[in-house]
Amino acid sequence: MSEFEFNPSGHLREPHITIHTDTREILANARRDIDRYNLRDYFIVDVDSHHVELDSWDEILSYIEDPVLRRSGQTMAEIWPNAKRLALSNHPPGLTFQDVGGRIPHQAQLAEGVDSVEGEHRDLTLVRRAMESMGIALQIVFPQPMLEIGLHPNPDVENQLIMAYNRWFTERILAREPRIKSMLALPFNSPDACLRTIREFGEKPGVVGFLVTSQRQAPLFLNAYMPVYRELEERGLPLGFHAGPDYSVGKQMNRFVSVHSLSFVTCNMVHLTNWIMNGLPERFPRLKVIWIESGLAWLPFMMQRLDHEYLMRQSEAPLLKRLPSEYIRGMYYTSQPMEATNLKLLETTMDAINAETQVLYASDWPHWDFDVPGKIAGLPFLSEQAKRNILGENARRVFRL
Amino acid sequence: MTRSVARSDDIPDGGRIVLDVAGTTIGLFRVAGALYAYENTCPHQGGPVCQGLLIPRVEECLNSDMGAAGFRFDPADPRIVCPWHGYEFSLMTGRHPGNAAICLRSFAVSEEEGVVYVRV
Numbered sequence: 014m015s016e017f018e019f020n021p022s023g024h025l026r027e028p029h030i031t032i033h034t035d036t037r038e039i040l041a042n043a044r045r046d047i048d049r050y051n052l053r054d055y056f057i058v059d060v061d062s063h064h065v066e067l068d069s070w071d072e073i074l075s076y077i078e079d080p081v082l083r084r085s086g087q088t089m090a091e092i093w094p095n096a097k098r099l100a101l102s103n104h105p106p107g108l109t110f111q112d113v114g115g116r117i118p119h120q121a122q123l124a125e126g127v128d129s130v131e132g133e134h135r136d137l138t139l140v141r142r143a144m145e146s147m148g149i150a151l152q153i154v155f156p157q158p159m160l161e162i163g164l165h166p167n168p169d170v171e172n173q174l175i176m177a178y179n180r181w182f183t184e185r186i187l188a189r190e191p192r193i194k195s196m197l198a199l200p201f202n203s204p205d206a207c208l209r210t211i212r213e214f215g216e217k218p219g220v221v222g223f224l225v226t227s228q229r230q231a232p233l234f235l236n237a238y239m240p241v242y243r244e245l246e247e248r249g250l251p252l253g254f255h256a257g258p259d260y261s262v263g264k265q266m267n268r269f270v271s272v273h274s275l276s277f278v279t280c281n282m283v284h285l286t287n288w289i290m291n292g293l294p295e296r297f298p299r300l301k302v303i304w305i306e307s308g309l310a311w312l313p314f315m316m317q318r319l320d321h322e323y324l325m326r327q328s329e330a331p332l333l334k335r336l337p338s339e340y341i342r343g344m345y346y347t348s349q350p351m352e353a354t355n356l357k358l359l360e361t362t363m364d365a366i367n368a369e370t371q372v373l374y375a376s377d378w379p380h381w382d383f384d385v386p387g388k389i390a391g392l393p394f395l396s397e398q399a400k401r402n403i404l405g406e407n408a409r410r411v412f413r414l
Numbered sequence: 415m416t417r418s419v420a421r422s423d424d425i426p427d428g429g430r431i432v433l434d435v436a437g438t439t440i441g442l443f444r445v446a447g448a449l450y451a452y453e454n455t456c457p458h459q460g461g462p463v464c465q466g467l468l469i470p471r472v473e474e475c476l477n478s479d480m481g482a483a484g485f486r487f488d489p490a491d492p493r494i495v496c497p498w499h500g501y502e503f504s505l506m507t508g509r510h511p512g513n514a515a516i517c518l519r520s521f522a523v524s525e526e527e528g529v530v531y532v533r534v
Binding site: 024025026027028029030039041042043045046113115116117118119381382383384385387388 | 430431432433434439441454455459460461462465466467468469495497498499500502
């Protein structure tokens with residue numbers, strides 16, 4: 014053979030995916046799954062995905078209701094060299110470890126080119142590109158650093174920022190794209206503000222429920238929250254608990270892999286335990302509760318642990334009419350990050366929690382541990398109906414889509 | 415079937431190309447003069463592994479008391495990292511350093527008179 018015979022038979026691809034790569038190129042392999050698993054034939058709802066609200070922080074600051082705080086935030090953003098995208102927030106420095114030192118670029122940012130049409134927000138295009146690449150029909154979108162807002166040192170600032178974000182998001186994003194939905198964060202430090210939030214936004218286009226950002230000190234069993242749960246129950250709106258990272262877990266961990274492995278679960282372990290042992294499923298039996306982004310592997314542990322303790326100490330949780338594990342089987346769980354290194358354990362877990370009716374597919378795109386729909390569609394032990402339910406039909410029922 | 419896919423000069427030492435060949439996407443890498451060809455599909459979730467970051471292995475150093483003494487790169491063991499989720503593979507073996515059973519699909523690659531060939 015000689016060089017003269019060279020006849021390139023391949024089409025060159027972009028060799029290195031970076032923060033500037035188009036979402037559709039990053040997710041090109043997910044698009045292949047659409048054919049591989051016949052995903053066009055499924056109604057796929059993604060119950061947990063994200064946009065980066067700090068990219069629009071100057072806009073969001075302008076939505077702060079309190080004029081003094083609004084001015085402080087805008088001034089901070091204007092005159093502090095690094096505060097343009099962070100003013101008033103409590104963005105924890107540990108979050109910047111998420112991309113594993115640049116190894117997972119889409120976690121750091123999606124800096125691709127977007128041609129904005131008629132003033133439409135750039136994030137709408139980014140979300141649509143991801144949905145189309147993964148074959149998703151509807152996507153529930155959340156913010157990112159705002160999920161840490163429960164750890165803000167000033168509860169008044171927390172409440173003002175959540176209200177500002179919710180106003181901005183419902184106007185600029187939700188109202189513009191019917192395929193995008195959200196469960197809006199509640200200003201959980203103030204039960205009154207929670208009620209106001211539910212009443213102000215509960216019927217806005219695209220709002221399908223409300224959310225507690227799980228990293229916080231406020232215990233959910235306080236009597237002051239009961240009107241909030243009642244309001245959601247009466248409106249038929251689900252309540253989600255979205256996990257988040259916290260470096261302060263025990264103040265004993267030094268690596269993000271450790272922090273993320275535990276703190277994304279421990280926050281929801283605390284809330285779920287409180288929710289059950291205080292009898293909240295009995296007090297609000299029609300309120301649908303969704304545990305978001307803690308994965309699934311924690312649930313068999315919780316079922317066994319809580320049943321074991323409850324049976325010896327029933328007098329401390331007298332509102333319960335069933336075993337804790339039975340309440341766990343009646344709640345909902347987003348699938349991601351679905352621990353699948355041992356399929357036998359995953360199958361047992363899914364069986365234990367009635368996954369066929371209780372698990373809701375979530376991608377968590379564009380985060381570093383996102384799951385494509387093919388991860389559910391490719392599970393060998395699920396029935397065809399179970400796959401359809403988890404990928405979208407359960408969400409259709411829970412959110413009345 | 416063996417196909418000519420690139421000129422030798424297209425893949426300098428430490429470099430790579432990623433291309434679609436016969437319905438498959440392949441990454442071609444040259445490491446210490448040798449060529450390696452892998453399918454651009456991560457065994458984890460199907461991510462575009464060959465389009466990820468090229469970076470040396472990270473090793474953790476210990477002092478004589480077995481105390482932690484920081485991290486350093488090992489340039490003798492270059493890695494490719496899947497950009498979807500960070501699964502990392504040795505370029506020379508195609509295996510995940512944490513579980514050797516997780517490995518990239520490799521292709522026979524040859525080079526003759528300035529042309530690179532892959533058996534697909």
